[in-house]
Amino acid sequence: MSGWRRPPPSDPAEPIDTYRRLVANPLLAVATAVLAVLSLRLSLRWDNLYAFLASLGLLVGSFLLIQFHCLDCGATGWLLNRSRHRCPPAVTRWRSGRMDRWRPPAMSTQLAIWMQVVAALGALGLILFVLSR
Numbered sequence: 001m002s003g004w005r006r007p008p009p010s011d012p013a014e015p016i017d018t019y020r021r022l023v024a025n026p027l028l029a030v031a032t033a034v035l036a037v038l039s040l041r042l043s044l045r046w047d048n049l050y051a052f053l054a055s056l057g058l059l060v061g062s063f064l065l066i067q068f069h070c071l072d073c074g075a076t077g078w079l080l081n082r083s084r085h086r087c088p089p090a091v092t093r094w095r096s097g098r099m100d101r102w103r104p105p106a107m108s109t110q111l112a113i114w115m116q117v118v119a120a121l122g123a124l125g126l127i128l129f130v131l132s133r
């Protein structure tokens with residue numbers, strides 16, 4: 001008799017989300033939002049409605065550019081597609097029902113932290129902009 005035992009089958013109703021190790025990366029979204037704000041300023045200065053609307057669309061759409069990075073396989077993708085990401089290490093953990101010792105915070109927590117950091121930096125930038133005038 002061999003010592004190898006097949007891991008118990010995982011509950012298919014249990015979500016794999018808790019077994020993935022994904023990190024939010026908002027750098028591209030923040031850079032796009034900054035460019036959109038600069039473009040908004042220029043469009044207002046030039047009195048160009050089309051440039052203003054395009055800049056506004058870019059500002060709203062920049063939130064779709066938030067990315068995730070997988071700590072297991074190194075894959076990077078759009079945050080909206082994170083539910084489709086199932087790499088072998090995560091699936092193995094999900095099937096065995098064992099969590100890794102270190103996991104990043106939940107994606108909603110990461111996004112909340114990033115939003116607070118970006119808001120704080122934006123407020124600081126606004127203060128510096130007002131003080132420099």
Ligand SMILES: [Zn+2]
Pocket residue numbers: 070071072073074075085086087090
């Ligand atoms: Zn992965």
